[in-house]
Amino acid sequence: MNIIALQKHYQEKCVLDLQRLTLQSSFAHGLLGANGAGKSTLIKILMGLVYADGKPDVALESVSMLPENPYLPIHLSAYQIVSHACSVQGASQAVESLLEEVCLKPEAWHQPIRTYSKGMKQRTAIAYALAGQPEWLILDEPMSGLDAMGRKHMLDVFMRRKQAGTSILMCSHAVTDLVRLCDQVHIMAQGKMCETMDIKAHNMQEVEDLEQRLIHWSHEHALD
Incomplete structure (x- = not known):
């Protein structure tokens, strides 16, 4: 289990301000948010590619990453x-x-x-x-370029890896994929972690609920 509280500034701009994020081992976690929400910055910190402000030791150990554009x-x-x-x-x-x-x-x-x-x-x-x-697998838009059968097959692959003990953090705009695979989905907006939603039924109702929460938080932070 990893509990993370961190910030990241580029010059005077705060691009990430997380008060608390819990990543449980042997779980599949999803990251959901609009472009610019801070997801990529968080992933870079977890990979050790950039440092959080004052915290050079945040990166996960035994981690492998699939970037969005490999x-x-x-x-x-x-x-x-x-x-x-x-x-x-x-x-x-x-x-x-x-x-x-x-x-x-x-x-x-x-x-x-x-x-x-x-x-x-x-x-x-x-x-x-x-x-x-790897103990941790970080996936950034892993279904890019795959057809419907390919997407289903890869979700099955990731599910088997999770069941074998691999911890997964998947960043995707495809809410359906996140709901099918993940145990929890973390919603981000404007560099902040807004809400963590437990995924239990892995059904279309949870897809709709998650989409509504994403719209809500994106709207809330757009008004800040």
């Missing part, structure tokens, strides 16, 4: 990229098992990334992030 060397293949991830992580798991887990077709494994569709690139990036069995 960079994949176009001259390499998925097999080479994921193999590199396993090597860096000291992972004993087979590259083949990771590529199979994300449903990348075997005939594409050794083809250069430049020949891939956007969905295939996203599957490769997810396999890269899964290498090494």
Whole structure:
């Protein structure tokens, strides 16, 4: 369990002002908010890419991240990229098992990334992030480029990882995806953590409730 209270200023502007955020291990947490809500800044702090004001030790340990726009060397293949991830992580798991887990077709494994569709690139990036069995998995818009079946499959992959003990923090504008996967969703607006909503039924009513809370808090902070 991680309890975080932090601020981040860029020059005179406060872009993040969190009084309290509890991240429970073996949970799937969602981050929801409009553009500019502070989600990306929070993720960068948790990854140790930037420091919070006066707190250089906030970053999570044993963490792997899938960025919103992952960079994949176009001259390499998925097999080479994921193999590199396993090597860096000291992972004993087979590259083949990771590529199979994300449903990348075997005939594409050794083809250069430049020949891939956007969905295939996203599957490769997810396999890269899964290498090494990280304790924390941070996902920033992980369903980008995936069709409906691909989205369902990846949610199932993340769900199995959670059930195996991996802690997940997923940032997404897709409220339905957050409700299907997450145990809690944290709503942010204007750099503040506004509300944490427990997800219990994982149904459309909770999707509607979460959307209404997001609209409420976005409106409230727009009036500040």
